[in-house]
Amino acid sequence: MRQAQLQRAWAEYMLAGDNSVDEAQDAAASPVLRMARLQSSAQEMPKHKRQGMYQDYYFDQKIDHFGLRGNETFRQKIYINGDSYVPGGPVYLFNSGETPASPSYLAAGEPYALAKATGGMLIIMEHRYYGVSYPVSDMSGPNMRYLTLENALEDIAHFVRNAPAFVNKTVGLSIGPENKWIATGGSYSGNLAVWLRKLYPDLFHAAYASSAPLLISTNFYQYDQVVGRALPCAQNISEAVLTLDAVLDSGDRSLISSWKQAFGLGALKSDSDFAGALTDQLSNTVQYYMPPAKGSGSSDAIDTLCRWFSRSYNNPLQNFADMTAAYIRNNGIDPVTAYSSASGADNIDLYQDGRSWYYQTCTQFGYWQAAPPEPLRRLRSKYVTQEWQSKPCRAFFGEGVTGQPDVGVLNKKLGGLFPNVTRVVFVNGLNDPWSELSVASDPSVAAINMAYGENVVITMSKASHVTDFYFSSSRTDFGVDIARKRILAAIKSFL
Secondary structure, three states, rough: OOOHHHHHHHHHHHHOOOOOOOOOOOOOOHHHHHHHHHHHHHHOOOHHHHHOOOOEEEEEEOOOOOOOOOOEEEEEEEEEEEOOOOOOOEEEEEEEEOOOOOOOHHHHHHHHHHHHHOOOEEEEEEOOOOOOOOOOOOOOHHHHHHOOOHHHHHHHHHHHHHHHHHHHHOOOOOOOOOOOOEEEEEOOOHHHHHHHHOOOOOOOEEEEEEOOOOOOOOOOOOHHHHHHOOOOOOHHHHHHHHHHHHHHHHHOOHHHHHHHHHOOOOOOOOOHHHHHHHOOOOOOOOOOOOOOOOOOOOHHHHHHHHHHHHOOOOOOOHHHHHHHHHHHHHOOHHHHHHHHOOOOOOOOOOOOOHHHHHHHHHHHHHOOOOOOOOOOOOOOOOOOOOHHHHHHHHHHHOOOOOOOOOHHHHHHHOOOOOOOOOOOOEEEEEOOOOHOOOOOOHHHHHHHHHHOOOOOEEEEOOOOOOOHHHOOOOOOOHHHHHHHEEEHHHHHHHH
16 A cells, blocks of 8 residues: 555656756657647647646546446546647557556656657546546445456557547547557556557557566565665665564564564564565665765665664664664654555545555456565565465455466466567666566566567666656766657657
8 A cells, every 4th residue: 555655656756857858859750740849839828728737637438348337437537738749640648557647747757758759649547446537436345346457458448449539529639540649658557558559559559668567476576686686785684684584483472572662663463564564665765766866965865774784883683673763753654554464454435546556466466575485685574475465355355355366367368578569668777676577677588579579678777667757857877868868769760
């Protein structure tokens, strides 16, 4: 649950930066791309902005595309930016995935920059069961059954088929068969972009996927290994974790309780919940890491974390405890709400994005970030297992939801690391733990995907999760500017 909240907050923060594309790019051969350079001189304010800064629109979407609810519909939120649109230009569709759709993306971020540079239209579509786009009255187990990958993909396809009339009615712009649709997204929504290109090649001409974990896994222990590679103090943390596991193995309740108190987690009754809570700071520091801009005076998040373990007067476990207690205290975290595995199970009210994502992981994706097996080094306790992460699925959604999805079925259908698609730009930061499930997980995997068609694989050695999708291209110190120029060049070649 906490991960979804952090991801949403981070996305909003990233979009606050300057996300412009270098306008000194060579003029494109396409008439549409040439016209894009002239579009900014147009005087008439678009209809969707005359009525207020970016209207939210609603598309009547089918509750279930596969027969259970007939033609019943719900309202699915849509945003449209046609400011740079040239008739016949590309249409970039960004389904916001496991976060609510935000109008911030209409004026910042890589899909916006691509639309601006290519005379395109940008359409943002909210994923069912996120934000305000709910087809049900509450989030009880039975009501979650319409939240499937298949329905989510068909939502997008159904919208695209009906987009000409919808776009003309809402913003007064014309699109038709001559427009090329490009699916875009980051993280899970990056998966959606690739899978749309694979399953609906008649609708989507190309795709751009940032940090897409295409290989679906229920035992994602590699996440921890990337965290370890990114942290210079990883060995100290590993030693602390081994000591902690010995404490938990001892069964000495007094000793265990004293250490829970030292970590600021005394309210957690479950030893596994306690062990799981210790992954929070480590994971988020690496997954959302951004090196401070030169001359900014900002501290480096990784350096700040590792500084705790440079205190030689304490053993590694005490340093880990002091660091975690400060993190809990400084961020105002309620340990029970944030880290108790069954917290919120009985709350079936709407507008819980974390609950929606947990359901998707319970039923189709897993993505359980377990401790690596022996003899691999690990920065998380052996008590952090896939069983511990999946067990609450039943409490949240009913006995039929076991938390052990058959991911082999989806991997076979969608291709896993080898989706067999063409005209896709795959982008990954190699400090991103999720890159281990991406086409950038191994050079041979990347090479096979590039050889299959007009695919482009771009990696950034110092970047992390969806860095290219959100972050400012004005930074030149860790490869984002170069990556974004390559993304634009690839998209132009597809057009």
